[in-house]
Amino acid sequence: MSAPSLTHELDLLKRQFQPFTKTGLSLNGGEVKRLTGRLNLLIRLSRSLETELSIHRLAEDGRAQADALEQVTTDIAGDLILAAEGNVVRPDFTKGSRK
Numbered sequence: 001m002s003a004p005s006l007t008h009e010l011d012l013l014k015r016q017f018q019p020f021t022k023t024g025l026s027l028n029g030g031e032v033k034r035l036t037g038r039l040n041l042l043i044r045l046s047r048s049l050e051t052e053l054s055i056h057r058l059a060e061d062g063r064a065q066a067d068a069l070e071q072v073t074t075d076i077a078g079d080l081i082l083a084a085e086g087n088v089v090r091p092d093f094t095k096g097s098r099k
Contacts (some may be wrong), residue, residue, distance in 0.1 A: 006045040013038060 017025065027035065 004041060006042060006049060009042050
């Protein structure tokens with residue numbers, strides 16, 4: 001048996017109650033207990049889907065932020081390299097006073 005899906009379980013509930021749209025319905029304690037059990041399953045399934053979706057969204061946001069950060073640091077590093085061009089540092093190892 002496959003894992004229950006939110007869509008499938010909601011469809012089952014709809015089909016189960018559809019015949020009573022015109023006539024009405026009354027439930028005994030056992031039927032209410034089964035119904036609340038199925039509703040609890042639907043709550044767990046929807047919570048699981050919401051958690052999975054939020055994790056996916058956070059991961060996507062993290063990738064976008066990492067890409068933006070990489071672009072900014074690349075731009076800054078490029079500016080530093082360009083600013084250093086033409087500047088030559090020559091060490092002075094001679095003894096004596098320095099000017």
